[in-house]
Amino acid sequence: MTAHPPPPPPFRDPDLPFAKRVDDLLSRLTLDEKIGFLHQFAPAVERLGVAAFRTGQEALHGVAWMGPATVFPQAVGLGATWNEELVRRVGEAVSREARAMRARDERVGLNVWSPTVNLLRHPLWGRNEEGYSEDPRLTSAIATAYTRGLRGDHPVYWRTAPVLKHWLAHNNETDRDTTSSSVRPRVLHEYDLRAFRATVEAGATAGVMPAYNLVNGRPNHVSPYLAEQLRTWTEEDLLVCSDAGAPSNLVDSEHYFDTHEEAVAAALRAGVDSFTDHGTDSSKTTARLAGALARGLLTEADIDTAVRRQLSVRFRLGEFDPDADPHAGERAFDTPEHRALAREAAEQAIVLLENDGLLPLAPDTRIAVVGLLADECKLDWYSGTLIHRTTPLEGIRERFGAERVEFAEGVDRVLLKTSAGTFLRVPPAPAAAEPARGAEAALDPALLAGRTDLPPLTTGAEGTELALADWGEGLLTLRAPDGRYLSVAEDGRVRASADQPGGWIVQETFRLEPHGDGHLLRHVGTGCHVQVAADGVKVAEEDPEVFELVVVERGEEAVARAAARADVVVVVAGNDPHINGRETEDRTTLRLPAQQELLLRAARAANPGTVLALVSAYPYAVDPADLPAVLWTAHGGQAAGTALARVLAGDVSPAGRLPQTWYADDADLPDLLDYDVIGSRQTYLYFEGTPLYPFGHGRSYASFAYGDLTARVSGAAVLVRFTVTNTGEVTADEVPQLYVRAVDPSVPRPRRELVAHRRVSLAPGRTAELSFELPLSAFAFWDVTLGRWRVEPGPYELLAGASSEDVRLRATVTLDGEPAAARPLRERGLDTADYDEQSGTGIVDRDRTSGDAVTAVSGGDGELLFRRCDFGDGVREVSVEVSGEGSVELSLDGGPALASLSPRTPTAGPYDYVTLTAPVTAAVDGVHDVRLRLRGPLRVARVGFSG
Structure with missing residues (x-):
């Protein structure tokens, strides 16, 4: 008889549901194997034929860190397109390239860590380039589109598995692993959670990554919101991947736990399923998890829960069904379609901020292209390696003709003279090390910094003229x-x-430090000065060289000469994504760097026809008063230069819109660590000043008329319709935007809030009729009195227009809603974080696992205000749950103190709460505003009242 091979185990059976297959595989794994799965680099289980698996592949605007790939515009540029369908196609292209690259290199992962949905609350945040918008609805719309593209549209198997970054309320790089974002419930639900929630509910997200920071005193990697919020939004098994090194931070920098065993146990129980720590070395993490098990801090069931979530993603990626996986044969890489899409995305991301008619430029225009970014195609930390590239200079020369275009970079040309009278000299590079352009640049090792096989700098009687950019x-x-x-x-x-x-x-960055009659040259990366020694030019901690800076040519002089000879000058200014504002480093000002302002003034003085093209990862505060045209684009990837040239020429009418407010001055900004967008009136939602350019702003080469706005309530929705007509002479895109405003709110509400938008293309004279169905939930706010969403009854104004400030049409609807109720103090008391207003306080963790408390900032004095508190038929006693030392004072309606409570002695620790009681000095009934004054380093979690 012929022996038949044993049937494959159930986890290999593609006809079974994924859940049953995951359970079967999980049951076959040993405890040690399961623990091994919890590190980012999960080893293979050869006895079961299970391959190794790595969580994490950066793919923010193209596949990153793995070599050549199509590079699309930065995320903030994709946000500026306001075009979900375009962004979905970008996500699809990125996921196809990830699959194609993995076919050649197994190091390329399919669990992609993107997009970033942190809101662009503060424009000085160093990672501004990674987010989509300051508005949660626009952010979630763009993020949902991108994740849908990354996932693919197959009903069973995912092309890649996207993970959203960074959970939660993360907007500062300064001390990012130790600072705490104080986020009250309204801001939490109406702002920070909203961007994540809509994207998760759309069903194309595999999981999230917690951020480095703390929220309300508790590290995000042990956030109770992972269980209380995130996992309630979907029935899918979401995979939560830690950020790199964050599990160790729980002990090492945050000192939140005493031991690493306690830390990994708490993170796992909170919902972290994959630990990104210690690079490829999983031994420390697995030892900590095993130690936590041995100490009884974890159970095997806890381990199983996390492994099940990871396996669920792996099955969805088709790992265990290679013959059925429709994406296994993907080979779409650097295709003509992807190149065209990169150009289309770059074109749609360009925002025309100002134009007095100078643009578009005539074909025979003589153009001077100047500025530090004029001949640059900059990459950021999350870019792939360029296969193709065009700089603004290259794009403009190609479009208008090289003979009509003059270039002046605007850098100072300098020689560095040593104290011995010699000059710094750059030896010629070997032929193989010459910088390459185009496809060769992606593979040329000469472009990698850190090489030691190239000759170091020398000194000589004749020096090398260096381009110095400030x-x-x-x-x-x-x-x-x-x-x-x-x-x-x-x-x-x-x-x-x-x-x-x-x-x-x-x-590659240095500082010139005045020293005597010359300068020291400090290398920023090492902190050491440049030294000229017998064995060559190097950096060292001793004997720094004193250089004389010999200026051969001033950058502004070259710019002025080029500008004077041209009909129009295009000043390309902005940032290098690795300098002064990036991951690990926040900006300090909105101002354009001084050297670039100098170049702009020189160009403008020489030629009134000056176009400022800002290419940057974030907003700037510039003075456009005497500039006839200003454009902005994020770093636009491989097609940035071509896209800019086509917009300048009028081949494309610009229709990008600002995804965040551009403020006029640093004085308009809140503190970087102030996360209370409501209380400190942040973003377009609440800002009451005059912005330089408002949220949603962007001009066009066409003009558009808005009309026929109607709005009516229909069941559980508000139906809105209006028309947009192209009244200009060219085909162009318009981005109609619909906002809502509560006319007479009982609590602070947004000045206006985006509820819908659409990007439409219209030929001259054509009209589009737009309709939107707004669920009543779009009009709700988080009612801290009820601890849930509530639609307030009353009138709401609907505002249709071209930006948050350019409102063309208005209509009002009246909603029945749910009437407000006073806070029932005797029944529910007060959770202190549910305040209406505060000064001098911050929200902290009630304990290490859940709950909030409030404390005075820096142990000083603080105040909380709770409006419309119902004392019923009277209370005579107040109680407070407190820890630490200090006092709590209660008063009503701004009157005298009715009660003061203070622990007799400080409590043993911040989480050792005691309940204090005191009589009120007079019987209180009816509805009043309650004011709590906090004095000293006291944590107050709750206030209760009794008759």
């Missing part, structure tokens, strides 16, 4: 004539070896 705040780059940037490798030698500044620690 990026602001004293940060300089120095570049050789052949385009190589001065950089420092691990051996400390100074070489011209980098194509661009970059790296986790940038090695």
Whole structure:
């Protein structure tokens, strides 16, 4: 008889539901194997034929860190398109390239860590480039589109498995692993959670990544909101992946737990399923998890829960069904379609901020292209390696003709003279090390900083003229004539070896420090000065060289000469994404760097026909008063230069819209760590000043008329219709925006709030009729009195127009809603974090697992106000749950104190609460405003009342 092979185990059976297959595989794993799965680099289980698996592949605007790939505009640029269908197609292209790249290199992961849905609350945030918008609805719309593209449209198998970053309320790089974002319930639900929620509910998200920071005193990696909010939004098994090093931070920098065993146990129980820590070395993490099990801090059931979530994602990616996986044969990489899409996305991301008629430019225009970014195609930390590239200069020359375009970079050309009278000299690069452009650049190792095989700098009687670019705040780059940037490798030698500044620690930036009659040259990456020694030019902690800076040519003079010879000058200004504002580093000002302002003034003085093209990862405060045209685009990826040239020429009418407010001055900004968008009136939702450019702003080469607005309540929705007509002479896109405003709210509500938008393309004279169905939930706010969403009865104004401030049409609807109720103090008391207003306080953790308390900032004095509190038929006693030391004072309606409570002695620790009681000095009944004054480093969690 012929022996038949045993049937495959159930987890290999594609006809079974994924849940049953996951359970079967889980039952076959040993405890040690399951623990091994919890590190980012999960090992193979050869006895079961299960391959190794890595969580995490960066894919924010193209596949990153894995070599050549199509590079699309930065995320904030994709947000500026206001075009979900376009962004979905970008996500689809990125996921196809991820699959194609994985077919060649198994290091390319399919669990992609993108998009970033943190809201662009504060424009000085260093990672502004990674988010989509300051508005939660626009953010979730763009993020949902991108994740749908990343997932693919197959009903069973996912092309990639996207993970949203970074949960939660994360908007600062300064001390990002130790700072706490104080987020009251209204801000939490109406702002920070909203962007995540809609994207998760759309069903294309595999999970989330917690952020480094703390929220209300508790690290995000042990956030109760993972269970209380995130996992209630979907029935899918979401995978929660830690951020890199964050599990260790719970002990090492945050000191939230005493031992790493306690930390990993708490994170796992809170909902973290994959630990990204210690790079590829999983031994420390697995040892900590095993230790937590041995101490009884975890159970095997806890481990199983996390492993099940990871396996669920792996099954959805088709790992266990290679013959059935429709994406397994994907080979779409750097296709003509992807190149065209990169250009389309770059074009749609361009925002025309000002135009007095100078744009578009005539074909025979003589153009001077000037500025530090004029001949640059910058990459950021999450970019892939460019296969193709166009700079603004290249794009403009191609579009208008090289003979009509003049270039002046605007950098100072300098020589560095040593104290011995010699000059710094850059040796010629070997032929193989010459900087490459195009496809060769993606593979040329000469473009990698940190090389030690290139010759270091020398000194000689004749020096090398260096291009000195000042990026602001004293940060300089120095570049050789052949385009190589001065950089420092691990051996400390100074070489011209980098194509661009970059790296986790940038090695291409320097500072000139006045010293006597000359300057010291400090290398920022190492903190050491440049030294000229017998064995060559290097950085060292002793014997720094004193250089004389010999200026051969001033950048502004070259700009002025070029501008004077042209009909129009295009000043390309902005930032390098690795300098002064990036991951790990917040900006300090909205101002354009001084050298770039100098170049702009020089160009404008020489030629009134000056176009300012800002290419940046974030907003700037610029004065457009005497500029006839201003554009902005995020770093636009591989097609940035072509896209800009086509917009300048009028081949494309610009229709990008600002995804965040551009403020006029630093004084308009709140503190970077103030996360209370309501209380401190942040973003377009609440800002009461005059912005430089408002949220949603963007001009066009066409004009548009809005009309026929109608709005009516129909069941559980409000139906809105209006028309938009192209009254201009060119085909163009318009982005009609619909906002809502509560006319007479009982609590502070947004000045206006985006509820719908649509990007439409219209030929001259054509009209589009737009209709929107708004669920009544779109009009709700988080009622802290009830602890849930509530639609308030009354009139609501609907505002249709071209931006948050350019309102063309208005209509009013009246909603029945749910009437407000006073706070029932005797029945429910007061959770202190549910205040209406506060001053001098912050929200902290009630304990290490759940709940909030409030304390005075820095142990000083603080105040909480609770409006419309119902004392019923009277109370005579008040109680407070407190820890620490200090006092709590209660008063009504601004009157005298009715009760004061203070622990006799400080409690043992911040989580050791005691309940204090005191009689009120007079019987109180009816409805009043309650004011609590906190004095000293006291934590107050709750206030109760009794008759």
